[in-house]
Structures are given as C-alpha cells and as structure tokens.
Amino acid sequence: MNEAILLKTGEIALKGLNRGSFEDILVKNIRWRLKPFGAFDIQRAQSTITVRPKSDDIDLDEVCDAMGKVFGIAAYSRALVTEKDLGTILKDAVSYLKDDLSGIRTFKVEAKRSDKSFPYKSPEISREVGAALLSAYPHLRVDVHNPQMTVIVEIRDFAAYIHGAQREGAGGMPVSSSGQALLLVSGGIDSPVAGYMMARRGLKISAIHFVSPPYTSARALDKVETLLQTLTDYTGNITFYCVPFTKLQEAIRDHCPEELFTIIMRRLMMEIAVRVARAHDLPALITGESLGQVASQTILSLAATNAASDRPVFRPLIGMDKKDIVAIARKINTFETSILPYEDCCTVFTPKRPKTRPTLRYVEESQALFDFEPLLAEAVEHIEEKVIRLEW
Amino acid sequence: MEIYLDNSATTKPCAEAVDACVNAMTKTYGNPSSLHDVGFAAEKCIKEAKKQIAAALKCDVSEIVFTSGATESNNLALVGAAQAKIRRGKTIVISAVEHPSVLETAHALAQQGFTVKTVQPQADGTFSAQSFADAVDSDTTLVSCMMVNNETGLLLPIAEIAAAVKAKKPDVLVHTDAVQAFLKLPIRFPVLSVDLMSISGHKVYAPKGIGALIVKKGVRLIPQITGGGQQNGVRSGTEPVPMIAAFGAAVAAQRTKLSARMAHYEALSKRLYDAFSQNEAVSFRSSDACVPYIVSLSVFGVRSETMLHFLEQKGIYVSSGSACAKGAHSHVMDALGVDRMTADETLRISFSPDTTEEMIDILVSAILEGEQTLAKQRVRG
Numbered sequence: 059m060n061e062a063i064l065l066k067t068g069e070i071a072l073k074g075l076n077r078g079s080f081e082d083i084l085v086k087n088i089r090w091r092l093k094p095f096g097a098f099d100i101q102r103a104q105s106t107i108t109v110r111p112k113s114d115d116i117d118l119d120e121v122c123d124a125m126g127k128v129f130g131i132a133a134y135s136r137a138l139v140t141e142k143d144l145g146t147i148l149k150d151a152v153s154y155l156k157d158d159l160s161g162i163r164t165f166k167v168e169a170k171r172s173d174k175s176f177p178y179k180s181p182e183i184s185r186e187v188g189a190a191l192l193s194a195y196p197h198l199r200v201d202v203h204n205p206q207m208t209v210i211v212e213i214r215d216f217a218a219y220i221h222g223a224q225r226e227g228a229g230g231m232p233v234s235s236s237g238q239a240l241l242l243v244s245g246g247i248d249s250p251v252a253g254y255m256m257a258r259r260g261l262k263i264s265a266i267h268f269v270s271p272p273y274t275s276a277r278a279l280d281k282v283e284t285l286l287q288t289l290t291d292y293t294g295n296i297t298f299y300c301v302p303f304t305k306l307q308e309a310i311r312d313h314c315p316e317e318l319f320t321i322i323m324r325r326l327m328m329e330i331a332v333r334v335a336r337a338h339d340l341p342a343l344i345t346g347e348s349l350g351q352v353a354s355q356t357i358l359s360l361a362a363t364n365a366a367s368d369r370p371v372f373r374p375l376i377g378m379d380k381k382d383i384v385a386i387a388r389k390i391n392t393f394e395t396s397i398l399p400y401e402d403c404c405t406v407f408t409p410k411r412p413k414t415r416p417t418l419r420y421v422e423e424s425q426a427l428f429d430f431e432p433l434l435a436e437a438v439e440h441i442e443e444k445v446i447r448l449e450w
Numbered sequence: 451m452e453i454y455l456d457n458s459a460t461t462k463p464c465a466e467a468v469d470a471c472v473n474a475m476t477k478t479y480g481n482p483s484s485l486h487d488v489g490f491a492a493e494k495c496i497k498e499a500k501k502q503i504a505a506a507l508k509c510d511v512s513e514i515v516f517t518s519g520a521t522e523s524n525n526l527a528l529v530g531a532a533q534a535k536i537r538r539g540k541t542i543v544i545s546a547v548e549h550p551s552v553l554e555t556a557h558a559l560a561q562q563g564f565t566v567k568t569v570q571p572q573a574d575g576t577f578s579a580q581s582f583a584d585a586v587d588s589d590t591t592l593v594s595c596m597m598v599n600n601e602t603g604l605l606l607p608i609a610e611i612a613a614a615v616k617a618k619k620p621d622v623l624v625h626t627d628a629v630q631a632f633l634k635l636p637i638r639f640p641v642l643s644v645d646l647m648s649i650s651g652h653k654v655y656a657p658k659g660i661g662a663l664i665v666k667k668g669v670r671l672i673p674q675i676t677g678g679g680q681q682n683g684v685r686s687g688t689e690p691v692p693m694i695a696a697f698g699a700a701v702a703a704q705r706t707k708l709s710a711r712m713a714h715y716e717a718l719s720k721r722l723y724d725a726f727s728q729n730e731a732v733s734f735r736s737s738d739a740c741v742p743y744i745v746s747l748s749v750f751g752v753r754s755e756t757m758l759h760f761l762e763q764k765g766i767y768v769s770s771g772s773a774c775a776k777g778a779h780s781h782v783m784d785a786l787g788v789d790r791m792t793a794d795e796t797l798r799i800s801f802s803p804d805t806t807e808e809m810i811d812i813l814v815s816a817i818l819e820g821e822q823t824l825a826k827q828r829v830r831g
Contacts, residue, residue, distance in 0.1 A: 115709055119638065123508075276490050394512045449501075 060139040061118055063125060064221060065107040068132025068229055084130040084232040090294070091124050094450040107131075110139070126225065127291050129258050130232035135224040142218045144178055147211060148190040151220050155209060158223040159191065164201035167191070171213040187211055229258065233294055236260030239342040239372065240299075240335045242327060243267050245282045245402045248346030248375055250289055250392040251383050255374040256344045257293040264340055265296050265446075266331050268303035270406050278400035283446060288392050290448040299334050300442045303327075306433050307406055313428035317413040320354045321362050322425050326434065328366035333438050341369055348375040348383065353412035362421045453766045453809045457653075458600055458630060458744050458800035463696065464655040470699035471657065474692035482689050483680060492691045499698025506632075506705040507647075507664060509639035515663045515684050516694055520629045521551040522674075523648035523663040526685065527625040528555045528594060530671030531646065532564060535591035535623065541565040542592040543585045543615075545577060545606065546785035547599050549627055553781065556594070565589065575786045576739045579610035583618045592623045597637075598630035601782040601798060602735050603744030605635075612643045623669065629653055633704045634712070634743060645669045651693065656700035660693035711803050715743040718801050718810055722747075725814040731821050735788065735796060748795035749817060752824045757797060760820045766813055769798040 065088070070080040085100060085107065092098050097112040109125070111118065118136060125134050138154040140146055159165065169183035178186070187209065188200055210221040239261045243249040253263050267282045279300065286296050310322050331343055347355045347363075354363070364371055375383055387393035454462070463471075478495045480488035500511040517523045532542055544556050546568050556566045567585045571577050582593055593615050597608050612624045625646035628637060632649045639647060646669065651660035665671060665684070677686030704711075719742040726732040726747070735746035749757055754770035761768055783793035799813070 115707075117636070275485070276487060277493075280490070280494070391510070394510070 061111075062137050062139050062219065063109040063118065063122060064135050064137050064219075065109065065125060065128075065131045066133040066224075066227070067105045067107065067130060068227070069231060070130055070235075080130070080232060080235050083235045084128075087128055087130070087232050087234070087294070088125070091128055092121065095121050095124070122225075125227070127228050128232075129228050129230040129260065129292065130235070131227035132229055133224050133227050135221050137212075137219045137221045139217045139219055142173070142176060142213060144183070144186060147183075147218050147220065148186060151187050151209070151211065152190055152194040154220055155191065155222065156195075158207060159195050159198060162206040163198060164205045165191070165198055165207045165209055166200055166202045166205040167209045167211065169211045169213070173213050173215050176213045183211055183213070228292065231258070231260030233257055233260060233292075234262040237342075238262045238264065238340050239344050240331055240338075240340045241265045241344040242331055242346075243282055243286065244346070245278060245285065245396070245400070246346070247380075247387050247393065247396040248348060248351075248383055250285045250346075250390070250396065251386045252344050252346035252372075252374050253286075253289055254292055254386065254390050254392075256372055257289075261342075261344075263289070263293045263296055263344070264299070264338065266299040266301060266334055268301045268327055268330075270304040270307050271302075273304065273307070273406040274401050277398075278402050281395060281398050281400055282402075284395050285392050286446045287449065288390065288395065290446060292390065295448060296446045297338075298444050298446050300444075301327075301330055301437050302440050303437060306430065306437060309428055309430065309433055311407050314424050316409045317411060318416060318421060318424050319407050319409045320412055321359055321416055321421055323407075324354055324359075324363045325366040325421070325425065326430060328363055328371075329434060330438055332367050332369065333434075334441065335369060343367055343369060343371045345371060345373055346375055347373045348378055348380070351380065353414045356414050358415045358417065359413075362416055362418050365418055365422075451765060451809075451812075453812060455799045455801065455805065455809070455813065456767050456769045457802040457805075458798065459769050460652045460658065461655045461802060463652075463657050464700055464703055466703040467656045467696040467700040471692045471696035474695040478691060478695075480691075482691060483678070492689075495691050495695050496689055499694045499701075502698035502702040502705070503649075503662065506701050507637055507639045507649075508641075509664050510667065513639070513664050513667060515665055515681050516689060516697075517661045517663055517685060518659055518690075519652070519661040520549075520627065520648045520650035521661075523650075523661050524549065524551040524594075524625075524627055525555050526663050526671060526674050527646040527648060528552060528592065529559065529674055530684075531592045531623050531625065531669075532559055533672040534670045538621065539589035539591045541567060541587065541589040542594065543567045543569060543582060543590055544593075545582075545595045546570050547601075547604065547606075547782045548594065548596055549600055549629070552594055552596070552627055569595075571785060574739075575604065575737065577606050577611070579607050579614040582611045583614035586615055586618050586622055588619075590619060590622055592625060594625040594627070596627040596630070597635070598628075598741050598744070599782060600630050600744075601780060601796075602746040602786065603630075603740035603742075603800075604736075604786075605631075605739055605741055608644065609642055616643060630741075630744065633701065634708070634715075634741065636708055639664055639666075646671075651697040651700065654697075654700055654704060656697040657693060660690060660697045662697070712742070714803065714805075715741075715801050718742070718805055718807065719745050721807055721810045722799070722814065725810070726817075729818070732817070733792075735783075735786070743801045745799045747797055747799070748792050749797070749821050750795065752821060753794050754797050756824055757795075757817070757820050760824060761813070761816055764812075764816050766816055768813075769800070770796065 073080050096116045099110045101108045140150045167184040167188040169180040171180045212219040241253040241263050243265045257263050265286055269279055306326055314322050478491045480492040482493040500514050504511045560566045569581050569585050595611050598605055608626050615622050624644040626644045627648045629650045633654045645666045647664040649662050652658040673684055675686050680686050731750040758770050
C-alpha cells in the first residue's frame, strides 16, 4: 500500500514574510526526526508538508508517533496515494477508511482538485465518494456542518490522495525557531514540564543540574538524565551541564542564616546558570517555578532569586496549579520518573522554618557573610558536559 | 547438519543474549536494590533491558514486570487479576485452546470457587470476537485469550476480542498470552486495548528462566510471590539480572525487520505446503488463519512419536503436537475437532530466521522416506 503522511503546519502559517525561514527550520527538524526510519521524500505546498516513504518496509505507525511529537505541526494524517481514476478512488476510499469510519456516525467529503484536467469537478468527486461510503457503511450519515470526520480527497498532479482521520499534532513552533535557552532542572515534576512548554514555543533547550554527593546519589543524577532523555522526544538532543555543588551547599550551611538556606542556594544556582548561559550564548533561562508552591517560590523569594540573573528567566508554570502541571507531566511521560524518591540538591539542608518573605537587602547581606566567589569559580570549572540524545 | 525445526518449543540463545548474560554475571553482579554503585550498575542493566523490551512493544518501561517465564506470567495475570477484582465478580472467560499454564491455572481458580467459561472455536476452527463478548456477563472480571496457538499456529483476533469484550463491559480486564507472537507479529501494546500480556524469553533467543508480564498502567494485581517488594511489590525476589540482560539483548537484536522475517517464514511454509500438495498421506492442520512460522501437519498412518524419532536419527528435530503435552492427548486438537487418531499423527514444525529452504527440502524427503518405511505400521485404511 502506497501511503503518505500529511503534516499541517499550525501557527507558522500565520507568519508574514519570514514564514519561509520558520518552515525551513520545521522541515529540517522533520528530516532529522525521520532519519532513523529510512529514506523519505518531503514536499511543501501551502500549509501542508507531505512525507512519503521511499521504501515499503518503513513502519508508518512509528513514523506517525514521531511526527506527533514535532513542535510546529498542528495536525497530521495518513493518506493513501492512489491512481487518478474515479473508480479506483471510490474503491480505495471504502477500504482505506474502514477503521476510521467504524467508530463514528457523521462525516462529510471534501474534494480538492489541483489538477484541473481531471474530468470530474470537486463537488462531483465529493458526491461520488460520499455515496460510495454511505452504501458501504450504512451506519453513517452526512453532516456538512458539524461532521465527526471530514474525508478529504485530493487530486494532485501525479496522484490522488485519500486522507485518513486527522490527529492533533504537538502544536507550537518549531524547536530552534525562537533561539536557545538553559533549563534549570532538579528532578522534580515541574522543571521537565517547563522545558517542554518552552521548547513548544520554539526554544532549543540546554539543561543544567546541580549535584551534591555524598548528600545526593548517582541514582538521583540518573533520574535527571532519564527525565531529559524522555524530553528529547519533543525537544531533540539536549546539552546537559552537571554542576558539582557540595562545597557551596556546605558553605551556605556553615555561614548563612538557616532561614535563608534555600533562597541563597537558589541564587547561587542562578549565578552559575548565568555563567554557563553566558559562556554558551544562551540568552535566557527557564525554571519550573510556580507562584506560591513552596517557600522559595513566594513573590519576594522569586524576586530575590531573579535578582541573581542578568537575563530573562522564563517561568512557564508560574500561574499553573499543581494538578495541571501533573497532567502535562503524565502526557509527556516524565511523571513516573519524577516521583522516584531520591534526595536531590534542593532537599539537602532544608531549613526548618524557611523565610517566606525575604527582602532582597537581607538576602544580599546574608550572602555577603561569606565570599562564595572562589567556590563558584571552582564549581563552574568542574562542570561535566554531555549531550543527551534522542533514542530510537 | 543439525536441522532444528522446533523453535516454538524453545530457541537457541543468540550471541547477543549470551554476551549480555555473561557480562551481567561477571561485571554487573550487584544486587539491583543495593544503594551503592555496584547495585546501581545492576539496576541500570535492568533499566536498559526494560527499554529494549518497551521499544519492541511500544509500551512504557514501568509496565514491564519480569517473571521466571511465561508460565509464571500467566499465573500472575490470571490469579492476580481474579483476586484483585474479586469484589466485582468471580467469573473468568478463556478460549478452549489456551496453553496449559492458562488452562490449569483457570482450573485451579475454579476449585477456589471461581466460574470459568470456555469459548469454543467455530466450525471452521477459528474464533469470533463476538463469542468472547457473548460469554461475558455481569459477573465477569477477566478474559484471557492467546494471540497465536502454540500447537497449530492459529492466529486469534485478540484486538477484535478485546474491543468486543470492552464494548460490552468496559471494566473487564483482558489478558493475552503473546508468547508465540512476540517479535514475530508487529505488536503495539497501547493500541491493542489489552491490559495484561505474557511474553517469554526462551522463545525469542534468550535463555530459559526469564519472561515478563506487561501490566497496563493503573491495572492492579494481587502479588503471587511476596517478599522484599522488588518490582513495585508486584513480583518480589531479587531480579535475575543476567537473565534480564539477556532477554533485553535478544529482543533488541530482533525488534526490527519483522516483515522481512515474516516473508522468509511465508516462503518456507509455502515450500512445505507445495512439496506435499500432491501427496494424500500428508495433510495440514494449519490453514490461512494460521501464522506461517508454525506448521502443523499429519502423516497418515504414522504416529507422530515414531516419525519424530525417525527424523531425529537424521538430525532433524520437530515436535509432536505441543512439546508441553508429552504423550497426553491434546486439548487443542480436541477443541478443533481433530479425531484422536489424526491428532496422534500430528507433527509441529516451527521455523527460525536461520531455517533455510534447503533444510525444508531435507525435511520433506525425510518425511517421505519415513512415510514409505514406516507405512507398514499402518493400522487403518
């Protein structure tokens, strides 16, 4: 069976003069995602990208799953590529759409005839295909206003296309079309979701994580790498920076007021993240903070943390409820890993009564009680960098 | 030359599996539950194997529970699900051609007060999805139906069965014994709408002693082996890391090129069918409804055990009916309406990717020779 996958671009179709460059990035991302499956022919026309496998042994189910995770694709469907002959089209439509039509009651047919030499006009094609489907599947009826499925038949230059049911794509904008940013990732539920949401807005993601052995374990680090691995399904490869943080945490414990342990720790993390971002030309940071979720995420705590960054900090979860965040984590398959019970750097040395309304001045004065600079420089120098790759 | 044509009984472990197993015994020997690095290395080894198996079934890694083999998987699925759902009902439905590990487990449940309903095949030997749905009543909590029958290669329409059963009663759990289908037919666990699936290592070129039950997220089972709470408490006992690693490696080695292997099996079975098409003494149990890598045939007037040993002298290894049934009457043949005489003459020939057309030709001439020389034993006709 000769099939193609049709990808509908979403938001980027609305772009003006630079739409072409958005589409270039999207097609590049699609090509990269398709590479392990085999050779494909990719064509662009209006707001549709047509992907046709060049050999028969490619598993299109798997390809469809992968395409469903590419940002910038609003919807996708499979289509049967068949002969431009009305009789063949009718016969093929009936057999090809059997599964799609079995679970629904109402449909309509839309025909598009770009090859004007085809002897039937679009309304005639729609009528004939509709009649053939109705007689083959008597449980169906036509509803032109609000159908459960729109069957699309296209007559193109070299072949006719019969589209199957349309599925929702990952939406958003192509990864890299908005630039790059550095995600601060802890191992909890929120940060992977934040990374997913910003990648969906077209950012290419790098990630930074802080480890404090022996207070944190190898399993905790592995958990973070597993989370990022899961994210690569959507984001593509992620450059991962792992920062040794033990000495800084011990210094905070030994020299700063207990009620500010967490705030100062977060400011130092932010400080290191900024240095990494600067070194690798990443113009923004991303965190999974959500207003009021914990003591370090109150408005004043966020202000104190924010002051440690010289570049925009994107907090896509800031206005979201935990249950909405969890719903996304489940959808992108990070939830199960996130709830594994390992100690992470944020839970080491947590104060008994953390300050929830710290003024920036108090925080800065407390942080100045110790010269963190040599330890910061040492931590940055010993960062381990690796690329977490999408697995096939 | 050894011609091993009993791959549905067991397979020879592949090099990848052997290497992974040795590696896990010599290097990652830790207890995966230990907190230290040596333990963590063993845990990673299990994680890797889970990924390899999840990739083959398109399931989630968290849905894999390792067992000692498919017999244990089937026991855990049936008893674990029946017990977990006991407040909702006490009836389970199975097909008449299940493997003994399902059949006998169902009988054991029947002795504990459960009702077991058995779905029979239609006159043509196939199963209809509707007959399973018809067997489901308000007391039913579990339906178990295999994917491919181990004796005849009959393909059962499990996707349709699961859909029909769930359409009638959505909270019924559906279990499938996929041992003879795994890595041969394309299986996508999430779209099958089954809740539990048993697979085995030694049928797919891993060693004996390892299998898995795939448990859909959210499905609760009562553990049948309790202890240290390994594998989320579903199946306690320190995980057999070398076996698991071998299982994962074997699966990874075969998870692609399913259609190419299937084409190879089709060519082999066609060669076998064609060779005997003009020979009235040889009849086939397998039909269009069967998978091509298991061929069930009978040689008129020659008991399968005799033929099996005759072939064995020539270095050809096949099975009489099902290897598990050793000498006993086959309930599958009974269910399919095969008379006992013919059932006694039935051989099962099952292929591997290494099976060649030349081997088939040698088998064919050996069967013909056997049919000639052993013919004097004929008691009928």
